[in-house]
Amino acid sequence: MNWPKFFILIPVFYLLLAVQTTFLLYFPLILISVFLINLFEKPQDFTGVLVALIGGFFLDIFSSGIIGIHALSLAALALLIKVILRRYVRSPVY
């Protein structure tokens, strides 16, 4: 778990949300960022999952549904990426 990276990514995700809800009205910026972070992060690193949870939480705040739906969905997506990377992908980088 890379805590400095986690705490840096929180304000970054907040800014991404601000951009998504103002500049890019129909572009899923948070979703794509979560996907990319988890894809290029080491499969053993857990930071991407927590960051996905926080990104989802920001989305929950700016939507009308139950708080936690986006957070859990994005965290599940991050975990899925990690599992796929760990089990089925061999990379010389990791």
Place this chain on the structure above:
Amino acid sequence: MLRRESRSSPTTGVLFLEKSIYNILMKRSKILVLLIAVLLILSLNFFSKEARSFFYAISSPVQKTFWGAGNGISDFFSGIFSGESLKRENEELKLENQKLLAEKAFLNKVTEENELLRQALGIGLAEEFQLGFASVVSKLADEAVLIDKGAEDGFSENMPVITAENVLVGKIDKVYKKFSRVALISQKENSFDVEISGKNIKGLIRGKGSSEIFLDLVSKDKELKKGDLVVSSSFGGTYPEGLLVGTVKEVINSDVQPFQQAEVSPFLDLRELKNVFIILSF
């Protein structure tokens, strides 16, 4: 021999055990951190109104600035991705413009007449509706926008929201202390009564999401045409009558369906939306 000895040495055994315990603890701590975070997020549902209000308050200055600056950039991107349709739209608009100029001359005359009648009856335009003013802070995830006024300013749920051009935006569906959430007419669950201006045709507008709406429940014996003006109707009691909704883009007349349907291009352009008026009473 040497390898066997080193494997079975007590120091290596202890190190291996320590490493295993460390790994298990690390794995467990990850799950624990995730569980605590999830529980914390879910617990916010018990006071979601306050939590959302708090986050809107701290993020509104940034988002308001971004929203103002964002219109130009959104236009730039939409220009890139919809070049072909813009060209077609431009040609159609030129034709429509000519038609409108002719209509304008006629309407000027009618307006003068109307003004005179209003004066005679003592009715001012401002008295037609009691209005409140608010600025858009940001777009929310599910076809809604956040405005910078709330319960403190006398706003309440189900109040209609319009633009300065009398275009229907939607209605307030959640009121916070200093903010309100406006559900746009294009929201999927949204439906309201409308009529075709100048014709005796009634129907129902349904939201499709992604800023799209369609007209439903139009009787088959009525003649619906492309370009027909769709305005709100007071029939359902949700909105006052005569608010601009959109124009008919394409009529769908299927033999299977008991009613006529139509794609409607809404007048509401989210990228241009900065200030809105809230109809406090009608």
